[in-house]
Amino acid sequence: MCMLRMGADPGEAYAREKVSAIIKSIGTIKQLPEANQPFPNPLAHGTIADHISARFIDALGQMKGASSYLRDITSKAKGEAQWCVLIARAKRGDTSVKEELYKIIRNLNAGLMRAWAAGAFQHIGTLGDLSFLQELVETDPLSVEVYKKLRRLGEKPTEKFYPVRFRAQLAIKKIEKKSKEKGGEVNNIPGKFL
Secondary structure, three states, X not given: OHHHHHHHOOOOOOHHHHHHHHHHHHOOHHHOOOOOOEOOOOOOOOEHHHHHHHHHHHHXXXXXXXXXXXXXXXXXXXXXXXXXXXXXXXXXXXXXXXHHHHHHHHOOOOXXXXXXXXXXXXXXXXXXXXXXXXXXHHXXXXXXXXXXXXXXXXXXXXXXXXXXXXXXXXXXXXXXXXXXXXXXXXXXXOOOOO
């Protein structure tokens, strides 16, 4: 929990050290004894490791004074740690990571990182990304079983949830809203996304 609070620290002091500590922690998530267990909230989806990674992404995305350190560490970080950094940079508005997000989303072995990468397009997406995002909304295969309401012990999930589709849809709505605020015409794009 301490690592997560570092991202919310309102000051810029020790930003490099905070980024480094979080990146090192991301590298150890899969080593946790219960990392692959379902997250204990019956209304949530994913594993404990998935949720810890999401919190670290949020911390890196919000950390004051960390942008330059995140850029510096991107090439040094590997695997999921690098994906977390790329997604956090996008959440900070860094459009230079867009092509890397496309790669994460297209990697069917990236699990829920794909959903978080799709969601990051809310921060960096443009009208040019809408056709890709719409394709995700319509066809992305990643699904998880979730509960419509609090479950009882031994009860089976009640429906499928498509996290990449959901976050891509959120990104589309945000991009369209931004375009309208700037006076753009979203519904004149081939494929009509309204």
